[in-house]
Amino acid sequence: MSDMMHSSAFHYQALTPDLILDAIESLGIYPETGLLALNSYENRVYQFRSDRQQRYVVKFYRPERWSDAQIQEEHDFSAELAEQEIPIATPEIIDGRSLHHYQGYRFALFPSMGGRAFEVDNLDQLEEVGRFIGRIHQYAKCKPFQYRETLSVQLLGDESLQWLKASGHVPPGLETAYFTIVEQVLAKSKQLWQAVDTPLIRLHGDLHPSNILWTPDGPGFVDLDDAKMGPAVQDLWMMLAGDASAQRLQLEVLLESYEEFCQFDARQLKLIEPLRAMRMIHYNAWLSRRWEDPAFPMNFPWYAEEKYWEQQILGFKEQLAKLDEPPLSLLPQY
Incomplete structure (x- = not known):
């Protein structure tokens, strides 16, 4: 566990804005706006609008934390819940896949879910x-x-x-x-x-x-x-x-x-x-x-x-x- 945890800490250094854009464009999605970093420390998550005026969130998974099978099971669970009409963020299926790979990184693309903060005291x-x-x-x-x-x-x-x-x-x-x-x-x-x-x-x-x-x-x-x-x-x-x-x-x-x-x-x-x-x-x-x-x-x-x-x-x-x-x-x- 120790080696895995420490080695994974350095992988984000190579995740440059150009690499992020290239990864997104490899799916045939072309950002029109810049990348807005969202509040996530475990993974790297960015919001953008495509040239088709659709808002997306792209999520780059922390290297070496989960296996492909574990991430895919997460995606499949969200898709199952969405089929039950549960309002849950579910990754886009592109070329038959929800989990994508680009230059050593694994990532997924989600439709942006707009909304305000949930008021727990409401x-x-x-x-x-x-x-x-x-x-x-x-x-x-x-x-x-x-x-x-x-x-x-x-x-x-x-x-x-x-x-x-x-x-x-x-x-x-x-x-x-x-x-x-x-x-x-x-x-x-x-x-x-x-x-x-x-x-x-x-x-x-x-x-x-x-x-x-x-x-x-x-x-x-x-x-x-x-x-x-x-x-x-x-x-x-x-x-x-x-x-x-x-x-x-x-x-x-x-x-x-x-x-x-x-x-x-x-x-x-x-x-x-x-x-x-x-x-x-x-x-x-x-x-x-x-x-x-x-x-x-x-x-x-x-x-x-x-x-x-x-x-x-x-x-x-x-x-x-x-x-x-x-x-x-x-x-x-x-």
Whole structure:
């Protein structure tokens, strides 16, 4: 893993504007405007308008992260959902393919999905999002992924902790305090995770509010890059924000509309805080893994400061306390 993660960091240096344009033109699509870089650090994503006045988004996948089979499975899943009339960003099929290769890069072309930010505190919007997530999950249950990863404590937790210990990115004076609290959080998360035996289904995998656009017709879902097998609650918990009462109201709205199409296993509510804990660990490791990509020190300079790690230690202490609290629930229904 180490060699793969570090070698992949350098590949974007060759992804020049001329190469991007040549790759797009190799598909018979000719940009009329310049390339507008969109907010993506893991991949490289650009929006443009073609000479036929169509708006597109081109996505260049981070080299060596996913196999062709994993990317194709992501594309096929989005196409299946689109056939179910789910409003989801789906790559164009050109010459019978959705995944294209150009000078060592893999890329896909998507029709641009216009829209404004999804307002997670807007209960009407949240209700509609819950309805569509229910439809996605009801369909997703029909078969498993064959090539995509499975969400687990080992994948997000153990592997991330192992990477961080070997990375040298945690300041020496804070290593003991940081790794002690992270190990405690991870141990508690494992305990709670193992106590919930629930089916795993195909997921969007990274369904935070920024991956939902609000279009004139309602929600539009984007970025299946982290699609994986896992518990349904993974596609729900990142919608919850605010204090416990606010989250309880949001959860009630989400699940009431979700269950119009798909039954929810209420035991999975116990996984929300373990999932949050693992996301925190994984995020620290993700920044470390990508640090040799020049875009990361430029956009996340605070990662190299002791103050950041002190804040992380405090955050993990607070998360450990949350793991000991009763899980979010909706009584008496749940």
